[in-house]
Amino acid sequence: MIRFDDVSVRYEGAGRPTLSGVDLTVPExxxxxxxxxxxxxxxxxxxxxxxLVPHFTGGTLTGRVTVDGRDTRTHKPRELADLVGTVGQxxxxxxxxxxxxxxxxxxxxxxxxxxxxxxxxxxETLDLLGLAGLRDRPIATLSGGQQQRVAxxxxxxxxxxxxxxxxxxxxxxxAAAEEVLAVLQRLVHDLGTTVLMAEHRLxxxxxxxxxxxxxxxxxxxPVMGTPADVMAVSPVHPPVVALxxxxxxxxxxxxxxxxRRRAAGLRDRLADVAPGAVDGDAPRxxxxxxxxxxxxxxxxxxxxxxxxTAPRRGALARLFGRTPQAVPAPETAPGGTPAARVERxxxxxxxxxxxxxxxxxxxxxxxxxxxxxxGAxxxxxxxxxxxxxxxxxxxxxxxxxxxxxxxxxxxxRRVGLVPQEPRDLLYADTVAAECAAADADAGAEPGSCRALxxxxxxxxxxxxxxxxxxxxxxxxxxxxLVLTARPPLLLLDxxxxxxxxxxxxxxxxxxxxxxxxxxxxxxxxxxxxLAAELAHRVVILADGEVVADGPTAEVVVSSPAFAPQTAKIxxxxxxxxxxxxxxxxxxxx
Amino acid sequence: MTGPTAGRxxxxxxxxxxxxxxxATRSNALPAGAWWLWALGLATAASRTTNxxxxxxxxxxxxxxxxxxxxxxxxxKSYGMFIRIGLFVIAVRLLFSVFLGSPIPGxxxxxxxxxxxxxxxxKGVRIGxxxxxxxxxxxxxxxxxxxxLLICVGAANSLANxxxxxxxxxxxxxxxxxxxxxxxxxxxxxxxxxxxxxxARRLRGRPTGGVRAVLQIGLPVLEGALERSVAVAASMxxxxxxxxxxxxxxxxxxxxxxxxxxxxxxxxGTYGLLAAEGAGYGMPLLAAGLLAAMAGLRLGGxxxxxxxxxxxxxxxxxxxxxxxxxxxxxAMIWAQNADPAALQPxxxxxxxxxxxxxxxxxxxxxxxxxxxxxxxxxPTGFEEQV
Numbered sequence: 007m008i009r010f011d012d013v014s015v016r017y018e019g020a021g022r023p024t025l026s027g028v029d030l031t032v033p034e035x036x037x038x039x040x041x042x043x044x045x046x047x048x049x050x051x052x053x054x055x056x057x058l059v060p061h062f063t064g065g066t067l068t069g070r071v072t073v074d075g076r077d078t079r080t081h082k083p084r085e086l087a088d089l090v091g092t093v094g095q096x097x098x099x100x101x102x103x104x105x106x107x108x109x110x111x112x113x114x115x116x117x118x119x120x121x122x123x124x125x126x127x128x129x130e131t132l133d134l135l136g137l138a139g140l141r142d143r144p145i146a147t148l149s150g151g152q153q154q155r156v157a158x159x160x161x162x163x164x165x166x167x168x169x170x171x172x173x174x175x176x177x178x179x180x181a182a183a184e185e186v187l188a189v190l191q192r193l194v195h196d197l198g199t200t201v202l203m204a205e206h207r208l209x210x211x212x213x214x215x216x217x218x219x220x221x222x223x224x225x226x227x228p229v230m231g232t233p234a235d236v237m238a239v240s241p242v243h244p245p246v247v248a249l250x251x252x253x254x255x256x257x258x259x260x261x262x263x264x265x266r267r268r269a270a271g272l273r274d275r276l277a278d279v280a281p282g283a284v285d286g287d288a289p290r291x292x293x294x295x296x297x298x299x300x301x302x303x304x305x306x307x308x309x310x311x312x313x314x315t316a317p318r319r320g321a322l323a324r325l326f327g328r329t330p331q332a333v334p335a336p337e338t339a340p341g342g343t344p345a346a347r348v349e350r351x352x353x354x355x356x357x358x359x360x361x362x363x364x365x366x367x368x369x370x371x372x373x374x375x376x377x378x379x380x381g382a383x384x385x386x387x388x389x390x391x392x393x394x395x396x397x398x399x400x401x402x403x404x405x406x407x408x409x410x411x412x413x414x415x416x417x418x419r420r421v422g423l424v425p426q427e428p429r430d431l432l433y434a435d436t437v438a439a440e441c442a443a444a445d446a447d448a449g450a451e452p453g454s455c456r457a458l459x460x461x462x463x464x465x466x467x468x469x470x471x472x473x474x475x476x477x478x479x480x481x482x483x484x485x486x487l488v489l490t491a492r493p494p495l496l497l498l499d500x501x502x503x504x505x506x507x508x509x510x511x512x513x514x515x516x517x518x519x520x521x522x523x524x525x526x527x528x529x530x531x532x533x534x535x536l537a538a539e540l541a542h543r544v545v546i547l548a549d550g551e552v553v554a555d556g557p558t559a560e561v562v563v564s565s566p567a568f569a570p571q572t573a574k575i576x577x578x579x580x581x582x583x584x585x586x587x588x589x590x591x592x593x594x595x
Numbered sequence: 596m597t598g599p600t601a602g603r604x605x606x607x608x609x610x611x612x613x614x615x616x617x618x619a620t621r622s623n624a625l626p627a628g629a630w631w632l633w634a635l636g637l638a639t640a641a642s643r644t645t646n647x648x649x650x651x652x653x654x655x656x657x658x659x660x661x662x663x664x665x666x667x668x669x670x671x672k673s674y675g676m677f678i679r680i681g682l683f684v685i686a687v688r689l690l691f692s693v694f695l696g697s698p699i700p701g702x703x704x705x706x707x708x709x710x711x712x713x714x715x716x717x718k719g720v721r722i723g724x725x726x727x728x729x730x731x732x733x734x735x736x737x738x739x740x741x742x743x744l745l746i747c748v749g750a751a752n753s754l755a756n757x758x759x760x761x762x763x764x765x766x767x768x769x770x771x772x773x774x775x776x777x778x779x780x781x782x783x784x785x786x787x788x789x790x791x792x793x794x795a796r797r798l799r800g801r802p803t804g805g806v807r808a809v810l811q812i813g814l815p816v817l818e819g820a821l822e823r824s825v826a827v828a829a830s831m832x833x834x835x836x837x838x839x840x841x842x843x844x845x846x847x848x849x850x851x852x853x854x855x856x857x858x859x860x861x862x863x864g865t866y867g868l869l870a871a872e873g874a875g876y877g878m879p880l881l882a883a884g885l886l887a888a889m890a891g892l893r894l895g896g897x898x899x900x901x902x903x904x905x906x907x908x909x910x911x912x913x914x915x916x917x918x919x920x921x922x923x924x925x926a927m928i929w930a931q932n933a934d935p936a937a938l939q940p941x942x943x944x945x946x947x948x949x950x951x952x953x954x955x956x957x958x959x960x961x962x963x964x965x966x967x968x969x970x971x972x973x974p975t976g977f978e979e980q981v
Contacts, residue, residue: 062829087835099826102777102834104758107621111904116835118900125905142621144668146783161834394794418800430795433811447800473818491800 007168007200008032008055013069015050015059024050027227028069030219032202034167037194039211039233040204041242042221044506045476048172048204049095051221051228055170055202056092057083073168088117091161092170095504097153106148106156107132107141113164127163135159135189150380151182158189169193171203175210176503179379179532180567183210190214206506209244209535209571212237213261234258242507245535245571248584252591265575272587273576279590345370345495345526346391346421350400353386353550360386361550363400370494373517373527375541375558377534377568383550384530385426388497391528392423404495418448422488423497424481429472431484438468440487448491458486462516478509485516496520498529502536514539538562538570538582558582616912619666619969626907627755628763629917630964634751636920637961640927641743644938645736648950649958650743653923654681656961657750663965665753666972669783677749681742688738693726697734700943701727732942759907766896770837777827781820788816840900847898854891860884912967919963926957 010030016023024047032038040048053059057078060067071078074089091113094100103109110131114124132138135155140148145156154174161169174190175183191214193199205211212218218236220229229236234257237247246265250258253272259265346368353361361383368374376384389395390402393409402409405420412420425431434440441455448455459466462482466475472483481501488496498517502510510533517540521527531537537544537558544561546554546568554561559580563573572581581587617623634657641653658674665671693708708723757779761772792812793803802808831837861884867877907913930953931938937951 056833058829058833062832083829083833084835084838087833087838090833092830092833094826094830096826099823100830102773102827102831102836104776108758108904113834115901115904116838118838118840118902121902121904124902128904164835389794392798394797414797414802415800417797423798425795425798429815430792431798433815444799487799 007034007074008202009070009072010051010054011070011072013054013067013071015047015054015065015067017063017065022225024065024224025054026225030228030230032200032217034200035194035198036216037190037201037214038203039208039215039218040202040221041208041218041236041240042506043223043242043508044206044478044504046221046224046226048221052092052170052172052202052204054078055168056090057081057086058092084116087113087166088164089166090168090170091164091166093154093157093161093172093174095172095176097150097157100157100160101145101153104144104146105141106137106143106145109145109156109160110137110163113160117164119164124163127165131159131163134162134192136185149182151178151185154178154182154186155189158186162193167200169199169201169203171201173205173504174203175205175207177500180210180534181379183207187211187214206242206504207533208242209246212244212247213264233260245584246575249572249575249587252584252588262571262574265571269575273579276576276579276581276587276590343370344368345372345405346528347403348387348391348400349402351387351390351397351402352399353383353390353395354398359550361390364547364550364552366545366552366555368495368526368528370526371521371524372543373521373529373541374543374545375537376528376530376545376547377532377537378547378553380532382547384547385499386550387547388423388499388528388530391495391497392421393417394423415447415449418488418491418493420493421495421497422491422493424484424488424499424501426499426503428480428484431487432472432480435471436469437466437472437483440472440483441490444487444490450490450492455486455490458489459483462486477504478506478512481505481509481513482516489520494524495526495528498527498531500531501529502531502533510536534562534568534570535583537568538573539585544568614967616967616970619971621905623910623912623969624759624907625755625913625916625968626763626909627757627760628907629909629913630755631751631760632917633920633961633964634747634754636917636922636924637750638744638747639924640958640961641740641747643927643931644954645740646938646940646948646951647736647739648948649938649954650739652950652955652958653961654743654746656958657747659962660965660968661750661753664968664971668756670757671753674749674753677746677752680749681745684742684745685735685738688734688741689731692730692734694722696721696724697727697730699727699730699733701729703728703945705731728945729942732945736940736942762903763907765892766899766901767892769899769901773831773836777824781824784823785816785820788819792816838900839898842898846894850891850894850898852891853887853894857884857886857888857891860887912969915967916964919960923958923961926960927954930954930957 008031010028013028014023014026028051040051042048050059050063053063054067054071055073055078057071059065061078061082067079073086076086076089078086101109102112107128110128111124114127119127132141135158137152137155137159140152140156145153148156154177158169158171158174169190171190174186178186187210190201190203194201194216203211212233215233217230218233218240220236220240222229222241229239237243237260238251238258240247243251246260246262247258249272250265250268253269255265255268259268344367346366348364348366351361351364351366352359364383364387366374366387376387378384386395390397391404391409393404393412393414396410404417407416407420409417409421432440434443437459438456441459442452444450444455445452456468459482462485463479466479466483472480475483485498496517501513505513514536517527517529527540529536529540541558543556544554544558545552546561546565554565559582562568562570562582563577563580569577570582572584572587576587581590637653637657641650644650658678661674665674705726705728707725710724711722713720713722758776761776764772789812792815793808796803796808796812860880864877864879864881864884867875867880870877927938930951934951934954937949938954940946940948
C-alpha cells in the first residue's frame with residue numbers, strides 16, 4: 007500500500023540527511039508501528055506518506071514514495087486527501103472548523119462528495135467513534151481524548167485507505183488512550199484500513215501492532231519485522247519487553263497477558279526474595295533505566311544512603327554519567343517541616359468546582375505523583391501551589407507563605423514549576439540570554455544557571471536558540487531555569503510528554519538526585535511507569551477531589567488503570583519497575 | 596430516553612400545538628441570513644425616527660428576542676458589549692454638543708461655559724459657550740438613534756453564528772470565507788496564549804502585569820500564532836483544501852471578463868449616483884455591473900469541486916423571522932411619510948415626545964422571532980416553556 011524506494015530527506019541548512027536510504031513496504035490492512043528514539047526522523051517519514059514532506063515543509067526528497075500507486079512527487083497533499091488521512095501530534099492544530107459535526111464533514115466537503123453521502127458518513131463516524139453525544143459541541147470545549155477522537159474521525163469520513171498518526175496517545179490519560187486505540191483496532195480489523203503510526207509510549211500500543219518499523223538512529227536504515235523480533239533488538243522498548251529480556255522469555259511477550267502466562271516461574275523465584283528485599287525502601291532503590299541495559303552486576307540489595315549533604319553538582323554529574331545511583335528513602339517521620347501544606351482547598355472557575363476540599367502535605371525529600379484523568383484538577387492544584395491560581399476556600403502554604411499573595415520574586419525561591427509546555431518559560435533568543443535573565447530573576451550569582459544547564463544539558467552551545475532544542479532538551483533547560491533559584495519545592499506538570507525512554511531515564515535520574523538532596527517534588531503525570539519509577543507517594547484526583555493518597559506500591563498495584571506493567575505482570579507481589587526486579591534477581595542469585 | 600419513559604412523559608406533559616417553536620437542532624436551525632435580515636429591518640426602522648419612545652421600544656424588542664433565543668455560544672455574549680457601546684455613543688454625542696456648541700437655536704439656557712476665543716480663520720467653530728436644553732435634547736435624540744442602530748446589529752451578531760453566515764457565501768468566495776473563519780478561531784487562541792504566558796512569568800519570578808510583561812511576551816505569542824497557522828495550513832492542505840476542477844479556458848476567460856467588467860460597472864454606477872450630474876445612467880449601470888459580477892462569481896464557482904454539508908434551509912420559520920423585520924421597516928417608512936411629526940418629535944420649542952400608536956404597534960411585530968424561532972437548549976439546563 008505504501009512503498010518507500012531508497013528515500014532520503016535532507017532539510018535546508020541541516021548537516022546530514024534526516025532520513026536516508028529508507029526502503030520499506032507497508033502492506034494493505036496492517037497496523038504498522040514506527041518506533042525509535044527522539045529526533046530520528048519519525049515525523050519526517052510520516053509526513054512523506056501524506057506528501058506534506060517535502061511539498062509543505064520544504065527540504066529535498068530523493069527516491070520515490072508511492073501510496074496506492076500514486077507518486078507523492080507528482081501528487082500534492084491535497085490530491086492525496088482522498089487516500090491518506092493524517093493526524094499530527096497536536097489535535098488542536100488540526101481543526102479547521104468550530105464544531106464537531108462540521109469538522110467531520112470538512113474533508114468530504116473539500117473532496118466534493120454528494121450531500122446525502124456526507125450526511126450518512128458523518129452519522130456512521132459519530133457512532134464508530136462514540137461521538138454522537140458531542141455532535142453540536144464547540145471543539146474547544148472537548149477534553150483531550152475527545153479531541154483526539156474528533157481529529158481521527160475528521161480524517162476517516164472521506165474513507166481514506168491509509169491512516170497516518172503521529173503520537174496519537176501521548177497527551178492522553180490511560181483511559182482515553184485505550185479509547186483511541188480501540189478505535190484504531192476496529193478500523194484495521196473491520197474496515198481493512200492501513201494504519202501507520204509513531205508513538206513513544208510503547209507500553210500502550212506495541213501489542214496492537216502487526217509489524218514494527220524501527221529507526222534505530224538518525225540516518226540509519228529502518229528495520230522492519232514482527233513486533234517480537236524488533237523489540238528484541240530495539241533500543242526503545244516498554245517495561246514488559248524489558249522484563250521479558252531480563253527473564254529470557256522466548257518468544258518475547260508484548261502484552262501483559264502474554265507475560266503473565268510466562269511469569270509463573272519468575273514469580274516463584276521472586277517469592278523468596280521479595281519479602282526480604284521489599285521492606286518499604288526497595289521500590290525507591292531502583293536504578294535509572296538505561297536505554298540499552300547491559301546486564302550489570304548490581305549493588306547490594308539494601309542500598310546505603312549516600313550522605314545527605316552530597317553537593318548538588320556531584321550528584322547530578324554522577325547521574326549524567328548514568329551510573330547506578332541508589333536513592334535513600336525520604337524521612338517519612340512527620341517531624342520534617344512540610345515544603346507545602348494544602349488544607350481543604352477549593353478552587354472555582356465560574357460554576358465549575360475545579361478543586362474541592364483537597365488536603366495534602368508534601369515533605370522535604372519526598373516525590374509525590376498526582377494522577378487522574380484529563381481535567382481532574384491536577385494542573386489547577388499545581389497552579390495553586392505556585393500562586394497562579396487563587397484559592398476560593400481553604401488554605402495553601404508553600405514554604406510557610408500563601409503563594410498567591412506573595413510577590414513572584416519571593417516565591418521563586420520557595421517553589422518552582424515547570425509547566426506542561428516548557429516553552430512558556432522561554433522568552434530570550436539564546437540559551438545564554440535565558441541563563442543571564444534567570445540569574446537576575448532569582449538573585450543568584452551570575453553563572454549559576456549556566457552551570458546547571460551544563461550539567462543537565464551537556465554540549466549545548468551558548469548561542470543556541472531555545473526553539474531549536476528538542477523536546478527533552480527544552481524541558482531540561484526549563485528545569486535548569488527553575489532550579490536556579492534553588493526552590494525547596496519543585497513542581498512538574500506532565501514532564502514526559504514527547505520524551506523517549508532515554509530522555510525519560512535521564513529525567514528520572516535528575517529528579518531522584520534532587521529528591522535525595524532534600525527537594526520536595528510534586529509531579530502531575532499520566533505516565534504510570536514514571537510514577538512507579540520516581541514517586542514515593544501517589545495521589546489520585548478525580549473531579550477535583552482526592553480519591554486516593556498513599557505509598558506508590560499500595561495505591562498503584564491495586565488500580566487497573568494506574569498500575570505499571572511490571573506490577574500487573576507480577577501481581578499480587580508488589581514489584582513496580584523492571585530495575586527493581588533486576589536488582590532483586592541479581593542480589594538473590 | 597428509552598421507550599416506556601418517553602411514552603409516559605409524552606402523555607404526561609401537555610401537548611404543544613404544532614405551531615409552537617420546536618427545540619433547536621442543526622436541522623431546523625434558522626439560517627444566519629434570516630437573523631441578519633430581521634435585525635437590519637429593525638435597524639432601518641430605527642434610522643427613520645428620532646422619537647426616543649419608539650427607539651426605546653425597538654431596543655426593547657431586539658433585547659427581548661435576544662434574551663429568548665440566544666445560545667450560550669461565545670458570540671452570543673456580545674450583546675451586552677453592544678449595549679455598552681450604544682450608551683458610550685450617546686455620552687460622546689452629548690459631550691461634543693456641550694463643548695463644541697450646536698447650531699440649534701434655543702432659548703432655555705442651562706449653563707454657560709467659558710468660551711475659548713478662536714482666530715478669524717476658524718469661523719464657524721466654537722469651543723465652550725452657551726448650552727441650551729434644546730441642543731442637548733437634539734444631541735440626545737441623535738445619539739439614541741445611532742445607539743439603537745448599533746444595538747440592532749449587536750442583536751444579529753449574538754443570534755447568528757458567524758461561521759454559518761460565511762458558509763452561505765457563493766462558492767467562488769468560499770476560500771476567503773475559510774480564511775476569515777480560521778482567523779476568528781485564532782483570536783481567542785491568541786488571547787488564551789497571552790493569559791497563559793503572563794501567568795507563566797510568575798514562574799520566573801517576574802511581575803505578571805505592566806507594559807514590560809506585555810512587551811516580553813509579545814514575541815512568543817506571535818511566534819506561537821505563526822506556528823499554529825502553519826500547522827493549520829498543513830492540515831487543511833492534507834485534507835483537500837484547494838482542490839480544483841479543470842475548467843475549459845473559455846469559461847475561465849469569461850469568468851475574468853464578467854467579474855472585472857462587473858466591478859468596473861459597479862464603480863462607475865456608484866459614481867454616477869453620487870455625482871451631481873449623471874443620475875440618469877448611474878442606476879442602470881450599477882445594476883448591470885452587479886449582475887455581471889454575480890454571474891462571474893457563479894461561473895467562478897464551477898472551478899471549485901466543493902459540496903456543502905447540511906446547508907441551512909430557508910423554511911417557513913426563517914421567512915417569518917426575516918419577514919417580521921422587513922414588516923417593521925416597511926411600516927416605519929410608511930409612517931414617516933404619513934405622520935412625520937410623530938416620528939421626529941420637535942425640540943424647538945421643547946415638547947414631550949408622544950408615542951404614536953400605529954408605528955408602535957408595528958414595531959411590536961419584531962417580537963415574532965421570540966415565538967416562532969426554534970428554542971435553543973437553555974444554558975442553565977432548565978427547559979424553558981415558551
